[in-house]
Each structure stands twice: as C-alpha cells, then as structure tokens.
Amino acid sequence: MNQDKGIWQWVSHIILAVFCILCIIPFVLLVSASLSSEDSILQNGYAFLPKVFSLDAYEYLTGNMSVIGRAYGITVIVTAIGTAVSLLMTAMLGYGLSRKEIPGYKLYTFLVFFTLLFNGGLVPTYLVYTQMFDVKNTLWALLIPGLLMNGFNVLLARSFFINTIPGPVLESAKIDGAGEYRIFFQMVLPLSLPIMATIGLFTGIMYWNDWNNGLIYITDQKLYSIQILLNQIMQNIEALKTASSAYGDASANAAELPGETARMAIAVIGVLPIMIAYPFFQRFFVKGIAGGAVKG
Amino acid sequence: MKKTLSRNKAYLPILVMMLPGMVYLLINNYLPMAGLVIAFKNIDYSKGIWASDWNGFTNFKFLFQTNDAYVITRNTLLYNGAFIVIGLICAVGVAILLNEVRNRFMSRLYQTVMLLPFLISMVIVSYLVFGFLGEDQGYLNHTLLPKLGLEPISWYMEPKYWPYILVLVNLWKSIGFNCVIYLASIIGIDQEYYEAATLDGASRWQQIRKITLPLISPVIITLTLLAIGRIFYSDFGLFYQVPMNSGMLYDTTNVIDTYVFRGLLQNNDIGMSSAAGFYQSVVGFVLVILTNYAVRKFSKDNALF
Numbered sequence: 001m002n003q004d005k006g007i008w009q010w011v012s013h014i015i016l017a018v019f020c021i022l023c024i025i026p027f028v029l030l031v032s033a034s035l036s037s038e039d040s041i042l043q044n045g046y047a048f049l050p051k052v053f054s055l056d057a058y059e060y061l062t063g064n065m066s067v068i069g070r071a072y073g074i075t076v077i078v079t080a081i082g083t084a085v086s087l088l089m090t091a092m093l094g095y096g097l098s099r100k101e102i103p104g105y106k107l108y109t110f111l112v113f114f115t116l117l118f119n120g121g122l123v124p125t126y127l128v129y130t131q132m133f134d135v136k137n138t139l140w141a142l143l144i145p146g147l148l149m150n151g152f153n154v155l156l157a158r159s160f161f162i163n164t165i166p167g168p169v170l171e172s173a174k175i176d177g178a179g180e181y182r183i184f185f186q187m188v189l190p191l192s193l194p195i196m197a198t199i200g201l202f203t204g205i206m207y208w209n210d211w212n213n214g215l216i217y218i219t220d221q222k223l224y225s226i227q228i229l230l231n232q233i234m235q236n237i238e239a240l241k242t243a244s245s246a247y248g249d250a251s252a253n254a255a256e257l258p259g260e261t262a263r264m265a266i267a268v269i270g271v272l273p274i275m276i277a278y279p280f281f282q283r284f285f286v287k288g289i290a291g292g293a294v295k296g
Numbered sequence: 297m298k299k300t301l302s303r304n305k306a307y308l309p310i311l312v313m314m315l316p317g318m319v320y321l322l323i324n325n326y327l328p329m330a331g332l333v334i335a336f337k338n339i340d341y342s343k344g345i346w347a348s349d350w351n352g353f354t355n356f357k358f359l360f361q362t363n364d365a366y367v368i369t370r371n372t373l374l375y376n377g378a379f380i381v382i383g384l385i386c387a388v389g390v391a392i393l394l395n396e397v398r399n400r401f402m403s404r405l406y407q408t409v410m411l412l413p414f415l416i417s418m419v420i421v422s423y424l425v426f427g428f429l430g431e432d433q434g435y436l437n438h439t440l441l442p443k444l445g446l447e448p449i450s451w452y453m454e455p456k457y458w459p460y461i462l463v464l465v466n467l468w469k470s471i472g473f474n475c476v477i478y479l480a481s482i483i484g485i486d487q488e489y490y491e492a493a494t495l496d497g498a499s500r501w502q503q504i505r506k507i508t509l510p511l512i513s514p515v516i517i518t519l520t521l522l523a524i525g526r527i528f529y530s531d532f533g534l535f536y537q538v539p540m541n542s543g544m545l546y547d548t549t550n551v552i553d554t555y556v557f558r559g560l561l562q563n564n565d566i567g568m569s570s571a572a573g574f575y576q577s578v579v580g581f582v583l584v585i586l587t588n589y590a591v592r593k594f595s596k597d598n599a600l601f
C-alpha cells in the first residue's frame with residue numbers, strides 16, 4: 001500500500017514536471033531569441049539557447065525610448081487608473097447590493113445579473129462608444145469600454161460582503177453614529193482585503209494585457225499601449241510580407257520595422273512585469289479563482 | 297408617505313455609492329442591447345443610427361445566403377466543443393495528479409508555472425506561436441523538421457493544420473486556470489472517505505475512481521453545462537491573433553466573433569456584421585437559459601438563477 005503511494009508520487013511528479021516544462025518552453029524560446037544576435041536568428045532560426053549572445057535588441061529598445069517608453073507609460077497609466085477606479089466602483093456597487101434593505105434592491109441585483117446573460121455584441125457597443133461618446137483616439141477608449149467593471153466581479157464582491165461582514169457590526173457602528181461612507185471606507189473595505197486583492201489582480205492583468213480596445217478604437221500612434229504596439233508591429237510585418245510577394249518590393253519600408261530580435265525583446269518587456277509580480281500574488285489569485293469560479 | 301421618503305433618505309448614501317457602477321452598466325451593457333435593432337436597419341451614417349431606414353430581414357438573408365454563415369457556425373461549435381471535452385479531461389487529470397503531490401512547495405510551484413500562460417495576452421501568445429511556426433526562422437521549420445528529415449511547412453498558409461494548433465494553444469493557455477478550479481473542489485473533499493477506503497485496502501487508483509471523481513462530478517457537470525451555454529462565443533484573441541488574421545486560413549479559423557469584427561472594422565459591412573452579432577447574441581442567450589435549466593435539474597445549488 002505504501003509502495004502504491006510512492007509510485008503515485010513519482011508518476012505525478014514526472015507528469016506534472018513535463019506539463020510545466022511545456023508551459024514554460026515557449027517563454028524560453030522568446031527570451032532566447034531576444035538575447036541572440038540578429039544574424040544568428042536569420043541564419044539559424046529561433047533556438048532555446050542563444051547561438052550568438054547579443055544585447056543589441058535591448059539596445060534597440062533604449063534607442064527607441066520615445067516610442068516604446070511612451071507605449072509603456074500608457075500601459076502603466078491605464079492599468080493603474082483603470083484598476084483603481086474599477087475596484088472602487090465594483091466594491092461600492094457590490095456593497096450596495098449586499099444591503100438587502102435598500103429600496104429597489106431586487107431590481108438592481110437583476111440589472112447587474114442580466115449583463116452576464118445577454119449583451120449587445122461588438123457592433124452596437126462600437127457604435128455607442130464611437131457615435132454617442134466619441135471615445136475614438138482618446139485615452140478613454142483604453143479605460144472604459146468593456147474593461148472598467150463587470151457584473152461578475154460585482155456579484156463576487158457582493159457575496160463576499162454578505163458572507164464575511166456580520167450585520168450586527170454594521171448596526172453597532174451605525175448606533176455609534178458612523179455614517180454610511182465612514183462604515184464603508186473604514187470598516188467594510190479593510191475587512192475585505194482578500195476579495196479586493198483578487199478582483200484587483202484580475203482587473204490589473206486585464207488592463208495590462210488589453211489590445212482589443214486599442215485595435216478597435218485607437219489609430220493614433222501616440223496612444224499605443226505596449227500590447228497594441230506589439231500587435232501593430234506583427235500586423236505590419238504580415239502586411240509587408242503579403243505586399244512584397246504581390247509587388248516584389250517592400251524592402252524600403254521594412255527598414256523602419258524592428259528586426260526579429262527587437263520584436264521579441266519588446267514582447268519580453270511586455271510580459272516581464274506580470275511574470276515578476278504574479279508569484280507574489282499567487283496565493284490570493286488561486287484562492288480567488290477557486291472561490292469565485294465554483295461558488296459564483 | 298413621509299415615512300417611506302425619510303426611509304429612502306437614510307439609504308441615499310448607499311444609493312449614491314451604487315450610482316457610478318449602475319451608470320457604467322447602463323452605458324456599457326444596456327445601451328448596446330438597444331442597439332441590436334441595427335441588425336434590422338440599413339445603416340446610413342448621414343441619417344444617424346436611429347433614423348436610418350428599416351430593412352427587415354435583408355441583412356440576415358444576405359448573411360445566411362453566403363457560405364460564411366455555415367463556416368463560422370461550424371467552426372465556432374466544433375472548436376468550442378473540442379475545447380470543452382479536451383480541456384475537461386486534461387484539467388481534471390492534472391488536478392488529480394496535483395492533489396497526489398504531498399510536497400506543498402512543489403505543488404505550489406507546479407500551480408504557479410501552469411498558470412503563467414493564462415496570465416499573458418493573446419498578442420504575446422501569437423509571438424510565442426510565431427517563434428515555433430514562423431516560416432523562415434521558426435523553431436519547427438528551421439530546426440526540428442530538418443532534423444527529422446522533413447520539408448519546412450508554410451504554417452500560416454495551410455488551413456488544415458490550424459484545428460490542431462488552435463486546440464493545442466487553447467489547452468496550453470487555459471489548463472492552469474481550469475485545473476485550479478478542480479483542485480479546489482478536490483481539496484474540499486472530506487479526508488475521512490479516503491481514510492476509510494485505505495483501511496478497506498482500496499488502491500489509490502480505486503480511490504480516485506470511486507471517491508474523487510464521483511464527488512467532484514457536480515462541479516464538472518456544472519462547469520461543462522455553463523461552457524455549453526457559452527458555446528456560441530469564442531475567444532476572439534485566440535482566433536484573431538494566433539493565426540495572425542491570415543486570410544488563407546479563414547476556412548478553419550473564422551468564428552462568429554472574428555467574422556463580426558472583420559465585417560465591422562475591415563470590410564465596413566455593418567449590415568452583415570450586425571446580423572451575425574444579433575444571431576450570436578440571441579442564440580447565445582437561448583443557450584444560456586437552456587443550460588441553466590439543465591443545471592437546475594441536475595443540482596439546484598449550482599444554477600445561476
């Protein structure tokens with residue numbers, strides 16, 4: 001029997017280790033490409049170890065700080081503002097919905113919940129944001145459409161408030177003369193750190209990774225975030241390839257695009273913050289996923 | 297009267313707190329729902345959206361007359377179906393193995409590593425895939441295939457490989473997330489079951505089959521039904537970014553979401569695009585209602601409503 005357990009241990013470790021290697025391998029290829037010399041990539045292709053080590057790609061990045069630094073700055077600003085505002089709005093709405101005694105409670109809850117079931121889809125959303133609110137080519141486009149808040153997180157926060165903040169505590173605070181705002185900001189929020197961390201992390205990653213809003217609403221290069229920049233570079237290269245096979249010369253424009261290794265270096269700095277920050281938050285994250293996804 | 301008014305007044309601060317969120321949902325979610333009528337209109341920007349002429353089902357007629365409607369529906373359903381089945385088997389399998397690992401540090405390490413792909417954007421994923429499949433410098437064409445004595449393949453021009461590639465990429469990206477969900481419910485199982493089974497001399501394999509799987513099956517069934525409810529929606533990034541929007545591949549990579557996007561922003565065909573969007577929203581809604589009904593039949597606690 002003990003032997004049985006030992007075998008399971010070994011089999012599990014081996015299979016899981018293989019899975020983990022498969023998960024990590026593409027990143028290794030990416031980092032290795034960004035650390036190779038351009039020539040060695042062109043001659044030998046991508047490899048898991050740089051054949052000729054070179055930091056040229058990263059020098060390219062520092063040399064193009066005006067474009068890349070700007071895109072990075074936009075990503076950081078949008079992520080910071082978006083996450084902070086999103087958290088506040090989600091918490092406040094979720095808290096309101098946890099107070100079943102408010103007038104219209106059922107209607108509000110249904111309105112939030114219904115957004116999970118049905119949506120207008122891309123075309124109407126696009127028209128609302130471009131025709132009515134004119135967000136095209138503004139920073140608003142990266143902050144607001146689709147990302148700022150969602151019904152799922154609101155309901156997640158709501159059930160956390162209902163389950164962990166005892167009603168009597170709120171009552172006694174009220175009797176002691178604390179106003180609603182004071183109760184919310186000084187009592188409820190500090191008690192809700194776990195759920196706030198989880199939702200904040202989800203939202204932060206969503207903002208950091210967003211390329212969709214940029215693709216739809218942004219054509220002005222000054223507003224490119226790092227993900228949009230990466231997307232544009234890739235699309236331009238594909239466009240050039242098609243053009244060059246059709247017309248036979250696109251080499252003139254090709255010079256302006258970053259080389260293979262530089263592209264990979266931009267991708268590396270695009271994922272780096274997440275890869276560095278995430279292990280520290282892993283505890284919250286796994287708990288949040290588990291609690292949120294199963295319980296709803 | 298006066299009493300209800302003063303009662304409402306007492307709740308005013310809370311209602312004020314709820315206001316920003318409700319306004320956002322109104323703009324972001326409810327206004328576009330009203331915009332679904334666009335599918336029945338002949339959009340003319342000079343007249344504005346609401347004043348444009350009605351044209352009944354013409355947009356739908358055009359959509360369903362083309363081969364596109366068939367291709368995008370088929371692709372959407374087949375891919376999502378494959379994702380559900382393969383994703384489920386792998387995620388449950390890995391979750392069970394993770395639960396076997398007694399060393400806590402290693403278990404957390406495995407979880408952390410497997411969740412990484414879930415955290416990165418589809419743009420980055422497309423770069424990673426390109427590193428393997430790129431025509432001239434990609435790892436497969438340049439290193440692996442020659443070693444095996446095979447000819448290089450123009451991956452981004454050959455539709456037939458993409459069902460496998462997309463299923464693999466999706467599995468790679470989502471397995472960590474899905475297996476954490478199952479792991480959480482496995483951890484929740486009462487240890488006494490296992491202790492009793494061990495005393496009775498049940499092997500580990502028997503325990504998994506007779507205890508673990510039956511006890512997590514409610515979660516499996518609920519999550520699967522919910523995934524079926526969303527089978528008409530697909531991950532836009534996966535189908536747009538990873539094949540690099542390559543026109544040669546549309547036959548096996550085009551899904552409803554990418555079709556609607558291209559109709560709107562690349563081909564300027566708002567009529568057909570909004571008809572496809574309407575089709576997606578309404579069929580999607582019906583599917584969610586039906587699956588919720590099924591979940592409720594199966595286990596009341598797990599139903600959404």
